[in-house]
Amino acid sequence: MTASLTAPGDVRATRPGAPQPAAFRLDTASLHASVTDPALTSMTLLNDIAGRYPRAVSFAAGRPYEGFYDTGSLPRQLRAFEEHLEKEAGLGPDDVRRTFFQYGRTKGVIHELIARHLELDEALTADAESIVVTTGAQEAMVLVLRALRRDAQDVVLAAAPAYVGFLGATRLVDIGVRPVREGPGGIDLDDLTEQIRRARQEGLRPRACYVVPDFANPSGASMSLEDRQRLVDLAEREDILLLEDNPYAFFHAGTPRLPALKALDRARRVVYFGSFSKTAYAGARIGYVVADQPVTGDGSGAVLFADQLARLKSMLTLNTSTVAQAAIGGFLIENGCSMERATRRVAAVYRRNLRAVLDGIEERFGRRSGFRPAGAVSWNTPSGGMFVVLTLPFVADDAALERSAAEFGVLWTPMHHFYGGAAGFHQIRLSFSVLTPEQIAEGLDRLASFAATGPRLDRRTMTERTPS
Amino acid sequence: MTASLTAPGDVRATRPGAPQPAAFRLDTASLHASVTDPALTSMTLLNDIAGRYPRAVSFAAGRPYEGFYDTGSLPRQLRAFEEHLEKEAGLGPDDVRRTFFQYGRTKGVIHELIARHLELDEALTADAESIVVTTGAQEAMVLVLRALRRDAQDVVLAAAPAYVGFLGATRLVDIGVRPVREGPGGIDLDDLTEQIRRARQEGLRPRACYVVPDFANPSGASMSLEDRQRLVDLAEREDILLLEDNPYAFFHAGTPRLPALKALDRARRVVYFGSFSKTAYAGARIGYVVADQPVTGDGSGAVLFADQLARLKSMLTLNTSTVAQAAIGGFLIENGCSMERATRRVAAVYRRNLRAVLDGIEERFGRRSGFRPAGAVSWNTPSGGMFVVLTLPFVADDAALERSAAEFGVLWTPMHHFYGGAAGFHQIRLSFSVLTPEQIAEGLDRLASFAATGPRLDRRTMTERTPS
Numbered sequence: 010m011t012a013s014l015t016a017p018g019d020v021r022a023t024r025p026g027a028p029q030p031a032a033f034r035l036d037t038a039s040l041h042a043s044v045t046d047p048a049l050t051s052m053t054l055l056n057d058i059a060g061r062y063p064r065a066v067s068f069a070a071g072r073p074y075e076g077f078y079d080t081g082s083l084p085r086q087l088r089a090f091e092e093h094l095e096k097e098a099g100l101g102p103d104d105v106r107r108t109f110f111q112y113g114r115t116k117g118v119i120h121e122l123i124a125r126h127l128e129l130d131e132a133l134t135a136d137a138e139s140i141v142v143t144t145g146a147q148e149a150m151v152l153v154l155r156a157l158r159r160d161a162q163d164v165v166l167a168a169a170p171a172y173v174g175f176l177g178a179t180r181l182v183d184i185g186v187r188p189v190r191e192g193p194g195g196i197d198l199d200d201l202t203e204q205i206r207r208a209r210q211e212g213l214r215p216r217a218c219y220v221v222p223d224f225a226n227p228s229g230a231s232m233s234l235e236d237r238q239r240l241v242d243l244a245e246r247e248d249i250l251l252l253e254d255n256p257y258a259f260f261h262a263g264t265p266r267l268p269a270l271k272a273l274d275r276a277r278r279v280v281y282f283g284s285f286s287k288t289a290y291a292g293a294r295i296g297y298v299v300a301d302q303p304v305t306g307d308g309s310g311a312v313l314f315a316d317q318l319a320r321l322k323s324m325l326t327l328n329t330s331t332v333a334q335a336a337i338g339g340f341l342i343e344n345g346c347s348m349e350r351a352t353r354r355v356a357a358v359y360r361r362n363l364r365a366v367l368d369g370i371e372e373r374f375g376r377r378s379g380f381r382p383a384g385a386v387s388w389n390t391p392s393g394g395m396f397v398v399l400t401l402p403f404v405a406d407d408a409a410l411e412r413s414a415a416e417f418g419v420l421w422t423p424m425h426h427f428y429g430g431a432a433g434f435h436q437i438r439l440s441f442s443v444l445t446p447e448q449i450a451e452g453l454d455r456l457a458s459f460a461a462t463g464p465r466l467d468r469r470t471m472t473e474r475t476p477s
Numbered sequence: 478m479t480a481s482l483t484a485p486g487d488v489r490a491t492r493p494g495a496p497q498p499a500a501f502r503l504d505t506a507s508l509h510a511s512v513t514d515p516a517l518t519s520m521t522l523l524n525d526i527a528g529r530y531p532r533a534v535s536f537a538a539g540r541p542y543e544g545f546y547d548t549g550s551l552p553r554q555l556r557a558f559e560e561h562l563e564k565e566a567g568l569g570p571d572d573v574r575r576t577f578f579q580y581g582r583t584k585g586v587i588h589e590l591i592a593r594h595l596e597l598d599e600a601l602t603a604d605a606e607s608i609v610v611t612t613g614a615q616e617a618m619v620l621v622l623r624a625l626r627r628d629a630q631d632v633v634l635a636a637a638p639a640y641v642g643f644l645g646a647t648r649l650v651d652i653g654v655r656p657v658r659e660g661p662g663g664i665d666l667d668d669l670t671e672q673i674r675r676a677r678q679e680g681l682r683p684r685a686c687y688v689v690p691d692f693a694n695p696s697g698a699s700m701s702l703e704d705r706q707r708l709v710d711l712a713e714r715e716d717i718l719l720l721e722d723n724p725y726a727f728f729h730a731g732t733p734r735l736p737a738l739k740a741l742d743r744a745r746r747v748v749y750f751g752s753f754s755k756t757a758y759a760g761a762r763i764g765y766v767v768a769d770q771p772v773t774g775d776g777s778g779a780v781l782f783a784d785q786l787a788r789l790k791s792m793l794t795l796n797t798s799t800v801a802q803a804a805i806g807g808f809l810i811e812n813g814c815s816m817e818r819a820t821r822r823v824a825a826v827y828r829r830n831l832r833a834v835l836d837g838i839e840e841r842f843g844r845r846s847g848f849r850p851a852g853a854v855s856w857n858t859p860s861g862g863m864f865v866v867l868t869l870p871f872v873a874d875d876a877a878l879e880r881s882a883a884e885f886g887v888l889w890t891p892m893h894h895f896y897g898g899a900a901g902f903h904q905i906r907l908s909f910s911v912l913t914p915e916q917i918a919e920g921l922d923r924l925a926s927f928a929a930t931g932p933r934l935d936r937r938t939m940t941e942r943t944p945s
Contacts, residue, residue, distance in 0.1 A: 031744065032744055032745055032771065033713075033718075033744050033746050033770060033771075034770070034773050035770040035771070035773070035782050036772075036773050036774050037773065037774040037779075038774050040625065040785065041623055041624055041625070041626055043623070044775075044785045044788060045775065045776065048792075049788050049789070049792050050788060052791070053788065054778070072580050075571070075574065075575060075578070075579060078574040078575070078577070078578040078579075080573065080574060080577050083552070083555055083577070083800065084551070084552035087548070087551055087552065091548055103543070106546040106547070107546070109548050109551070109760055110543070110546040110759070110760045110761075111540055111541070111543060111546075111759055111760055112760065113760055144612050144762075145794055147792070147794055147795055148793065148794050155511070155649065156509055156512055157508065159508055159509050174792065177791070177792030178793075180792065181623060181789065181793060250501075276499065276500055276501050277500055277501045278501050286580070290579070291579055291795075292576075292577055292578045292580065292581055292796075292800060293578075293799070294612075294794060294795065294796065294797070294799075295798075302501060302503040304503050304504075304505055305503070305504050305505065306504050306505040306506050307505040307512075307513065308513065310521065310522070310525065311512075314503050317508065320518060320521065321511060321512065321649065323517065323520070323521075323645070324511070324516075324517050324619075324642065324645030324646055324648065324649050325615065325616065325619055325646075325649060325793075326615055326616050326762060326794065327613055327615055327762065328760075328762065330760065330761055330763075330798045330801040331761070331762075332760060332798070332800055332804050333798040333800045333801050
């Protein structure tokens with residue numbers, strides 16, 4: 010039928026005298042502010058720098074380990090999910106095909122498998138109806154923030170430094186973020202109470218606080234059991250929600266796992282974000298949100314917050330890709346719905362690498378390392394996860410990164426990006442998830458050379474970029 | 478390691494005196510208005526009615542035909558895309574695995590295949606870099622509307638009646654929609670000019686007009702070649718963008734296909750939304766947007782509108798599911814990137830059903846049908862697509878639908894939902910995409926019985942619901 014299509018050429022031909030119009034140009038100033046918001050652009054800029062130094066050792070890439078990927082697993086896992094629909098769910102052939110190819114249930118089709126996983130791995134009993142399967146946890150954050158942002162008075166709180174993806178989501182829905190101090194033990198609960206009080210004083214409505222209780226990105230900080238309990242109590246007392254995001258929970262280095270905030274949540278104060286990007290693979294873009302808060306005053310049949318989020322989702326992406334859900338569903342089935350079991354191999358890789366990074370830093374920057382000035386470089390010692398933070402005696406901003414890459418062949422992430430450019434100018438994030446111990450050793454050697462010459466850094470940049 | 482997880486029970490045990498907090502309840506009034514917006518809830522309500530009458534013949538379901546679905550196609554198409562990466566794209570094994578499983582290119586990985594399809598089927602030469610692969614065309618609409626909505630003065634225009642998915646997307650980003658009159662020939666260009674003028678008079682910024690040039694949902698209206706050219710000229714003259722959405726273009730009943738607006742667009746005034754939901758399958762949730770508008774005043778490296786949309790997408794869903802892209806990529810490859818070719822069988826089904834619906838309506842409601850009052854029922858005669866609109870001599874609202882389902886066993890869609898509740902109270906949309914000719918005949922018999930008794934409808938409802 011293509012022949013029947015009138016080609017644009019023919020059409021122009023019908024209008025011989027028509028002047029060629031000036032090519033339209035779109036002015037960025039006429040677009041929503043988020044388009045040029047640093048929270049959305051910084052990662053692009055960092056990737057650009059990284060892209061220009063392909064031979065550098067990169068402590069910048071936060072992406073998961075790639076060594077266990079196998080395209081052969083996809084047909085197998087799709088088939089496993091198909092069998093699950095036939096046998097366990099008892100669907101007929103037409104309904105099985107519909108589940109794979111037709112517009113589907115907005116809240117998703119692997120919600121029961123996810124509920125099993127939460128029961129098994131998190132000792133968390135969640136009603137499958139309170140789960141919305143999303144296009145990665147990122148979409149879940151946008152849905153929750155969109156719902157909570159009624160007007161300009163609504164704000165959320167988050168520890169600073171914070172995950173860039175969360176900050177970006179707040180920009181998309183125009184909801185303000187109030188930073189909260191963070192220590193080695195995670196978010197500072199006294200400062201959280203204080204920030205909530207201040208926000209209310211300013212006539213704002215603090216709606217929720219975003220928390221990553223285990224091995225936070227970027228700081229690597231983790232919360233104690235006592236603080237988790239205190240935080241849940243604080244949420245009840247202060248009448249806010251907690252937005253829990255825990256993608257690294259399985260990557261603990263020996264220390265016993267602590268319960269998720271959601272597992273301590275007796276008053277439904279916690280909205281729980283789940284992701285399969287680190288436990289299965291990121292490409293599928295499968296995440297979910299547990300939103301079991303009962304709803305009042307909704308005339309249109311929603312009984313749970315999850316149902317209201319599903320309504321927003323139906324206008325954002327409709328259902329989450331059924332093909333991707335089927336693949337992750339099969340992955341869950343093959344692992345008996347235990348992500349703890351599914352992540353054993355990769356968790357061992359991250360543990361080995363964390364050890365290599367911490368030992369390697371001690372060797373090169375520790376008291377006995379001969380590094381001068383001694384003690385000038387400090388770092389944290391996370392008990393798991395994918396990140397370590399190093400504090401340098403000079404400004405380590407994007408200009409310093411450029412120099413580190415160009416002159417020393419090593420990449421890292423300037424921490425100021427996670428503080429919204431307000432702090433962290435002496436800190437760098439070291440990510441080690443995709444490196445070998447050999448690459449880690451080589452990278453740390455290069456980093457030591459860079460750090461030793463650090464003070465030679467352009468003074469102008471320093472004074473300019475250090476927050477006054 | 479699950480054993481190492483402190484179960485919530487144990488934790489509670491550590492706080493014997495702790496009082497059980499009151500279960501938190503979320504008040505809908507404290508949430509964003511879109512949560513309860515009719516544009517987002519009406520489809521849910523209609524599905525609820527449909528759900529209560531499973532044995533009714535349904536002219537309400539707008540979903541694509543399901544007869545050609547085959548789960549066996551997925552492994553084959555995933556493999557076809559893998560081979561494409563190995564041979565055509567020349568990727569090594571690691572990069573192939575990365576493409577399937579790792580976080581990916583924000584603008585997508587099947588953009589070149591999509592560009593080939595546009596060249597082949599739409600005589601449309603698009604730079605692959607101007608294409609952003611999205612989680613269905615729905616996400617593309619949200620991205621474009623989010624970008625265009627700088628502040629409360631920005632508005633978009635759309636023909637009334639309009640696709641509910643577009644109206645819902647405008648609610649999510651709080652951008653106003655100005656309705657434009659629509660006739661059998663599609664959007665009324667004089668009224669469009671007038672509505673733009675009025676909006677400017679009110680101090681608003683009309684940014685773009687949403688248009689479905691072929692077999693619009695719900696009206697079935699199509700634009701002539703002359704009007705397409707006039708509309709593109711109007712966009713240049715009035716300095717607005719056109720948001721073209723054309724999911725039904727391949728489902729024309731014999732009439733020669735006309736060029737897409739984008740194929741007539743010499744000044745880059747058209748942003749083109751593409752979808753594989755009707756041409757391949759909806760479950761994958763793969764769509765895309767062609768946004769080749771050059772950008773000025775963007776300090777952060779974006780050269781095309783597509784790059785700015787990708788930046789927003791990186792905070793909404795990151796990249797589109799690579800597994801789903803691979804499946805659709807394989808589908809494209811198997812069909813030589815021609816959706817015209819891929820849709821031949823299903824297009825024949827839709828043509829057959831359109832014929833059956835139009836002939837069946839003529840038989841039952843036409844001048845010679847003996848239906849009384851003669852001429853009381855009128856309808857349009859679309860030249861393709863999946864919808865026909867019937868106008869009844871009485872109010873056909875949700876209450877009437879309930880009665881039609883309960884007493885006559887036939888479902889349809891009240892058109893007022895597509896007018897934002899402002900009009901269309903005598904019109905109903907008949908969708909026939911998933912029906913057999915036998916079901917269509919039976920359904921139209923039931924509809925005729927319902928229509929014959931229509932005037933008996935509760936007067937109160939009529940006067941109440943008819944717009945004054």
